[in-house]
Amino acid sequence: MQDRLELPSGFRWGVSTAAYQIEGAVDEGGRGPSIWDVFAARPGTVRDGHTGAVACDHYHRYAEDVALMQGLGLDGYRFSVAWPRVVPTGAGAVNAAGLDFYDRLVDALLAAGITPLPTLFHWDLPQALEDGGGWLNRDTAYRFAEYAALVADRLGDRVPAWITLNEPFVHMVYGYALGIHAPGRTLMLDALPAAHHQLLGHGLAAAVLRERGLDVMIANNLTPVRPATDDSADVAAATAYDALHNRLFTDPLLLGRYPDLSAFGVAQDFGGAVRPGDLDLIAGPGLDGLGVNYYNPTRIAAPIDPGLPFTEVPIEGVPRTAFGWPVVPDGLRELLVGLRDRYGASLPPVTITENGCSVADEPAANGSVPDPDRISYLAGHLDALAEAVAEGVDVRGYFTWSLLDNYEWAEGLTQRFGLVHVDFTTQRRTPKASYAWYRDLIAAHHARHTR
Numbered sequence: 001m002q003d004r005l006e007l008p009s010g011f012r013w014g015v016s017t018a019a020y021q022i023e024g025a026v027d028e029g030g031r032g033p034s035i036w037d038v039f040a041a042r043p044g045t046v047r048d049g050h051t052g053a054v055a056c057d058h059y060h061r062y063a064e065d066v067a068l069m070q071g072l073g074l075d076g077y078r079f080s081v082a083w084p085r086v087v088p089t090g091a092g093a094v095n096a097a098g099l100d101f102y103d104r105l106v107d108a109l110l111a112a113g114i115t116p117l118p119t120l121f122h123w124d125l126p127q128a129l130e131d132g133g134g135w136l137n138r139d140t141a142y143r144f145a146e147y148a149a150l151v152a153d154r155l156g157d158r159v160p161a162w163i164t165l166n167e168p169f170v171h172m173v174y175g176y177a178l179g180i181h182a183p184g185r186t187l188m189l190d191a192l193p194a195a196h197h198q199l200l201g202h203g204l205a206a207a208v209l210r211e212r213g214l215d216v217m218i219a220n221n222l223t224p225v226r227p228a229t230d231d232s233a234d235v236a237a238a239t240a241y242d243a244l245h246n247r248l249f250t251d252p253l254l255l256g257r258y259p260d261l262s263a264f265g266v267a268q269d270f271g272g273a274v275r276p277g278d279l280d281l282i283a284g285p286g287l288d289g290l291g292v293n294y295y296n297p298t299r300i301a302a303p304i305d306p307g308l309p310f311t312e313v314p315i316e317g318v319p320r321t322a323f324g325w326p327v328v329p330d331g332l333r334e335l336l337v338g339l340r341d342r343y344g345a346s347l348p349p350v351t352i353t354e355n356g357c358s359v360a361d362e363p364a365a366n367g368s369v370p371d372p373d374r375i376s377y378l379a380g381h382l383d384a385l386a387e388a389v390a391e392g393v394d395v396r397g398y399f400t401w402s403l404l405d406n407y408e409w410a411e412g413l414t415q416r417f418g419l420v421h422v423d424f425t426t427q428r429r430t431p432k433a434s435y436a437w438y439r440d441l442i443a444a445h446h447a448r449h450t451r
């Protein structure tokens with residue numbers, strides 16, 4: 001049972017959110033347009049034409065949301081800073097009102113006993129930078145480091161650890177290769193420079209944070225990759241997929257080199273994007289922690305499409321979330337143990353920076369929101385995490401996705417991931433059964449370790 005969960009005494013409990021998914025107020029307080037405002041306004045891009053213009057209205061309701069977090073007894077809160085709120089055109093003029101908002105949020109968190117863990121980029125690039133090529137343009141990495149410096153200068157006296165990027169893999173693939181997310185480019189493998197420039201931006205920003213005595217993390221979307229069969233063609237395909245999804249975003253940080261992408265027929269310098277010295281800039285500052293966002297494993301077979309060296313195939317015989325994602329809690333143990341085995345002493349302490357599931361939650365007649373599927377998802381994954389810790393992996397915290405039902409990117413407002421139900425018409429927040437469950441779990445952990 002969860003009240004017996006064996007996790008270290010300093011283990012940190014949190015929740016995660018992201019700016020565009022909760023803030024709303026896109027035209028307020030001097031914020032500039034982001035690629036998501038522009039993309040979501042384009043017909044056919046987002047389910048039901050939803051945009052993040054209001055989302056959870058967190059910009060105005062942050063005090064209520066911090067109170068909800070305080071009610072959970074959280075140690076930490078992972079949120080993202082909206083670059084276009086702070087630097088409306090991505091470079092140059094700073095918007096004081098934008099920095100003031102995050103300043104107030106940080107103070108409210110600290111007053112509630114919660115350590116802020118900001119992410120500097122969770123996909124909402126200022127549109128002005130996209131107009132110059134976005135992450136395909138090397139220059140964006142340098143603008144990112146400048147923005148990191150000014151946010152750190154404002155908040156670094158109260159915020160000890162920072163996450164540079166959220167899921168550069170998903171941003172590259174969905175945003176630049178497949179066009180499912182903003183900025184909606186469909187470049188397939190020509191999107192690889194967007195991976196490199198994000199990682200370069202990470203390295204430059206990491207140096208800036210380090211100079212200020214701050215801890216540096218990144219939040220990567222990682223997945224254990226399982227070959228569909230033992231057949232060598234399936235195994236080779238799985239190896240290729242693993243290089244693209246996982247190693248491309250961890251090897252340069254932890255080993256100072258890119259993985260072999262020859263199965264994709266791409267040059268190791270991604271068509272000239274990787275310049276001499278770049279890998280030193282990426283790996284040089286080091287990482288104080290690796291953030292891992294885990295949702296599910298991936299099953300891979302030999303290619304059927306000649307354009308790619310793999311095919312993704314369904315994982316059979318397991319429950320699925322409302323999104324249709326397979327529920328495989330042991331995949332988290334497999335992933336964590338696999339990271340430790342792959343990187344050994346080069347692996348910094350890990351924090352789970354996202355894990356959760358979408359459920360079609362609606363309030364019952366008595367106003368409560370029962371969500372047993374979410375509780376069972378979270379409980380299963382925490383058991384798997386505890387097993388990885390028992391197997392010797394250094395995991396320091398768990399931040400569930402998400403505090404609130406929110407704007408789920410191309411799915412608009414249709415996928416509910418929150419511990420707290422949000423009525424998007426009234427903005428009424430109703431804690432779900434999983435909220436009480438998580439609160440009790442955290443309280444039991446704290447009680448066990450202060451005894």
Ligand code: BGC
Pocket residue numbers: 018021166167170221293354401408417
């Ligand atoms: C992202 C979140 C997203 C979640 C659920 C992650 O890929 O970082 O922004 O809402 O998964 O899809």
